[in-house]
Amino acid sequence: MTDATTERRAVERVGFIGLGTMGDPMVSNIAASERFADVLVHDVDAVRAEELAARIGARSAASVADLAACDVIVLMLPTSAIVRSVLVGEDGSPRIPLAPGAVVVDMSSSDPTETVETGRMLAAAGIHLVDAPVSGARERAVTGTLAIMLGADDEDAATRAVPVIETMSSTIFRTGGLGTGHAMKALNNFVAAAAFTAASEALVAGARFGLDPAVMVDIFNVSTGQSFVTTHVLPTHVVGGEFASGFALPLMTKDVRIAQKVQQASEHAAPVCDAVTAALGDALDALGNVDHTRAFEFWSAR
Known part of the structure; x- marks a missing residue:
């Protein structure tokens, strides 16, 4: 001391x-x-x-x-x-x-x-x-x-x-x-990444069914699907097409993989974290070092 x-x-x-x-x-x-x-x-x-x-x-x-x-x-x-x-x-x-x-x-x-x-x-x-x-x-x-x-x-x-x-x-x-701060940060970013992945899937499905993505986002934001992703990310960077949130796909993927390690260390099943990690990993393999919002384009094209 x-x-x-x-x-x-x-x-x-x-x-x-x-x-x-x-x-x-x-x-x-x-x-x-x-x-x-x-x-x-x-x-x-x-x-x-x-x-x-x-x-x-x-x-x-x-x-x-x-x-x-x-x-x-x-x-x-x-x-x-x-x-x-x-x-x-x-x-x-x-x-x-x-x-x-x-x-x-x-x-x-x-x-x-x-x-x-x-x-x-x-x-x-x-x-x-x-x-x-x-x-x-x-x-x-x-x-x-x-x-x-x-x-x-x-x-x-x-x-x-x-x-x-x-x-x-x-x-x-x-x-x-x-170490608890870093564990909390990784788990927080996993929750954000899960929201982004789920919202992206919903937009893709809705668009293929004939829904307007902009209208979908408006509805999310006055409904129970509202989140930071729907209010701050989707309107400008996905529906608006800017794809410039400032948070790179490799960094988001890294953070979610850290969250996956934290969950594995706690010895409890984490199927949502595993699924989000896999989805981001697929996008990263295909797109490389791009803004994380461009994962939507990859998922939409599949």
Whole structure:
């Protein structure tokens, strides 16, 4: 356990790794809050990092090692395997030589079992890992109103992470120990994916029966079939034909596969999760890296 005075020190320097669709607006809100003396950003695309740093008044870090002086580091990366590769070397030691008591916040959609293992590796060096995945898509990342699912084994670490998270969030839920946030995120995304898959099937069947898809969506939204998918996804990105929700099909499929692993670990039958995983997997195999809403086109053409 780290010294209490170390745990209580103020969070002054914040690092952020991963400046993609979600990371860009998230770190922009951290910088705009003016709560912290220094904000450093890093991305595999160095030009992107430099341009973003200039735009938001932060500093660009050429390597992850340059974030060593940070009190809190946030990651927003595609997978937990990438998170592990950024944080931990092949020998299990930290890649970022952070001071004992530093906090790492993984806001990615990660595999909870891998999160727990990475947390053990970092803890051996006195570094605390908390998981704080987000929900709300890019729209709410821009407005700083994301919903956060926060898992942590160390309450002091969670407390130190909260001021940073608050700059990006309107709602923070404490889910339990390390990994529970990521488990909750995967299960939430499974529910959303199930709604999208079911709604898509209904639209295809209705259109073949002679129903107008736009009218169907209007009816869903004043009836018991209403969901985030029917109100925010279908009107613009499926019926409207934009297919640009900002959530890629590989990422949705990955999250549902994580949810499937969580359900398998709990040793209970999950036929709906299995079916949704298979449906998304078929679409991914056929379409590759496209917006997840284009799965509707694949399912419609079958």
